[in-house]
Amino acid sequence: MDKGNPQEEEAFSSSSSQSHVLIFPFPLQGHVNSMLKLAELLCFAGINVTFLVSENVHSRLLLHSDVHRRLSLHPGAFQFKIYSDGLPQEDPRSGHEFLAHLLICLKTTIKDFFLDNYALGPLGLPTCIISDGVMNFVLDVGEEKGIPVIYFRTIGASSFWCYFCLPQLIDSGEIPFQGTDMDLPIQNVTGMEGFLRRRDLPSICRSDLNNNPTLQGIMKETLQTRRAWGLILNTFEDLEGPALLQIRTQIPNVYTIGPLHAHSKIRLAETIEMKKDVVSSTSNSLWKEDRSCISWLDSKPNNSVIYVSFGSLSILTREQLVEFWHGLVSSGKCFLWVIRPESIVDGDGGVPIELEEGTKERGYIVGWAPQEEVLGHPAVGGFLTHSGWNSTLESIDHGLPMICWPYFLDQQVNSRLVESLWELGLDMKDICDRLVVKRMIDELMDGRRDEFKMRAKHFAKLSHKAITSGGSSYSNLDRLIEDIRSMAHKRI
Ligand code: UDP
Numbered sequence: 001m002d003k004g005n006p007q008e009e010e011a012f013s014s015s016s017s018q019s020h021v022l023i024f025p026f027p028l029q030g031h032v033n034s035m036l037k038l039a040e041l042l043c044f045a046g047i048n049v050t051f052l053v054s055e056n057v058h059s060r061l062l063l064h065s066d067v068h069r070r071l072s073l074h075p076g077a078f079q080f081k082i083y084s085d086g087l088p089q090e091d092p093r094s095g096h097e098f099l100a101h102l103l104i105c106l107k108t109t110i111k112d113f114f115l116d117n118y119a120l121g122p123l124g125l126p127t128c129i130i131s132d133g134v135m136n137f138v139l140d141v142g143e144e145k146g147i148p149v150i151y152f153r154t155i156g157a158s159s160f161w162c163y164f165c166l167p168q169l170i171d172s173g174e175i176p177f178q179g180t181d182m183d184l185p186i187q188n189v190t191g192m193e194g195f196l197r198r199r200d201l202p203s204i205c206r207s208d209l210n211n212n213p214t215l216q217g218i219m220k221e222t223l224q225t226r227r228a229w230g231l232i233l234n235t236f237e238d239l240e241g242p243a244l245l246q247i248r249t250q251i252p253n254v255y256t257i258g259p260l261h262a263h264s265k266i267r268l269a270e271t272i273e274m275k276k277d278v279v280s281s282t283s284n285s286l287w288k289e290d291r292s293c294i295s296w297l298d299s300k301p302n303n304s305v306i307y308v309s310f311g312s313l314s315i316l317t318r319e320q321l322v323e324f325w326h327g328l329v330s331s332g333k334c335f336l337w338v339i340r341p342e343s344i345v346d347g348d349g350g351v352p353i354e355l356e357e358g359t360k361e362r363g364y365i366v367g368w369a370p371q372e373e374v375l376g377h378p379a380v381g382g383f384l385t386h387s388g389w390n391s392t393l394e395s396i397d398h399g400l401p402m403i404c405w406p407y408f409l410d411q412q413v414n415s416r417l418v419e420s421l422w423e424l425g426l427d428m429k430d431i432c433d434r435l436v437v438k439r440m441i442d443e444l445m446d447g448r449r450d451e452f453k454m455r456a457k458h459f460a461k462l463s464h465k466a467i468t469s470g471g472s473s474y475s476n477l478d479r480l481i482e483d484i485r486s487m488a489h490k491r492i
Pocket of ligand 1: 028029030031033285309310311312313314338367368369370371372387388389390391392394
């Protein structure tokens with residue numbers, strides 16, 4: 001749907017009071033996923049959307065998701081605009097190095113593309129920009145051109161708040177850490193004193209401040225949020241109320257509209273009067289989903305399978321892979337494991353025979369799964385996750401307890417919330433040991449199963465309440481849509 005045909009462009013620009021939102025995510029799976037879901041919701045509300053993505057993300061969306069079929073429901077109301085992320089198409093896009101590359105591009109080529117293109121296209125200037133909250137040059141443009149910019153942070157409210165408190169952590173001397181005790185409580189993230197330890201801070205806090213451009217960049221970007229017209233967060237009030245209370249002392253206009261994956265399904269079903277075929281899949285996958293795992297799950301008893309996935313960016317060493325593998329096989333449980341083809345480093349090496357045998361009997365390995373569907377499958381009883389924010393929300397919404405093995409950034413915070421605040425599972429951060437993996441699977445799936453299941457059911461209920469009519473996320477999305485509409489009217 002790039003560019004669109006002339007008829008579509010006419011519809012796109014039919015009214016001078018027509019709202020036109022430019023949505024600009026950071027080009028990563030988790031960011032694109034949730035911001036595309038919002039884009040679709042805005043289109044259903046009659047708002048035109050231009051969505052900026054990297055060429056790599058766009059071509060993979062075309063190949064592996066049904067996003068174009070879904071967006072064709074809005075002829076002329078949606079267009080992609082495409083830029084280069086500066087890497088050859090075939091290069092892997094995961095791990096710390098890729099993230100560092102993107103952060104550099106953000107200040108150079110991605111920024112240049114935005115400055116050259118934000119006003120181009122059939123509609124000219126957008127009436128509102130919804131930008132990933134890590135691109136403060138968008139705020140400069142908004143201020144200069146009089147376009148309201150709403151930030152969208154695709155992390156949780158609690159992690160956002162940790163980033164916001166980085167200056168206090170530095171001023172008080174809590175970071176960089178002195179000494180080696182990682183279990184020391186943290187005092188300068190207001191509202192989280194009771195449970196946050198050094199090891200639970202975002203992973204960027206672990207390295208030297210002077211030689212840490214990622215920390216400096218994230219801190220600077222996060223503080224700029226105060227300049228935005230408002231802040232959208234993919235979370236819900238009953239989940240992160242205390243952190244939201246703190247955030248609102250600094251940024252009064254916060255729209256909590258999550259969990260977006262479930263919220264969008266509910267809204268789309270309402271809007272298109274239960275055309276189930278359209279809403280049964282809302283995949284925005286950048287990898288080909290291997291659906292054979294669903295038939296495999298169909299053959300398993302309820303709550304018998306542990307689902308294992310470390311998201312779209314994490315990388316495991318071969319040693320870590322083998323530890324997880326031993327733990328999974330010796331747990332005696334069935335397991336469905338997503339291993340992205342490029343996600344293992346350090347080596348070849350054969351697979352020990354006992355692992356091969358154990359996997360043949362009880363395991364199933366895919367390169368990429370239809371995760372939302374997997375998490376909702378009755379056979380799945382637990383989730384061993386890297387604690388990415390989307391995965392965390394999807395698990396909560398489906399009432400699934402978690403074992404958390406965070407890889408980096410906000411995931412360190414999320415995994416602590418799961419264990420200590422919400423009591424929805426176990427935090428395995430900083431440990432990768434076959435015995436611990438086995439012990440935690442035993443606890444999650446057997447020993448403390450009822451306790452975790454009860455908590456998970458409680459939060460799933462709260463999640464559902466938030467996104468149904470009258471709920472906090474439902475009302476906030478309505479308010480966001482009304483605010484966007486009124487921005488277009490003010491422009492006339
Ligand atoms: N995902 C998926 N299939 C997989 C693994 C992950 O569809 O096999 C999706 C998952 O549902 C989530 C996203 O990829 O929406 C990953 O985002 P998250 O924030 O959890 O982690 P990230 O990949 O950004 O580290």
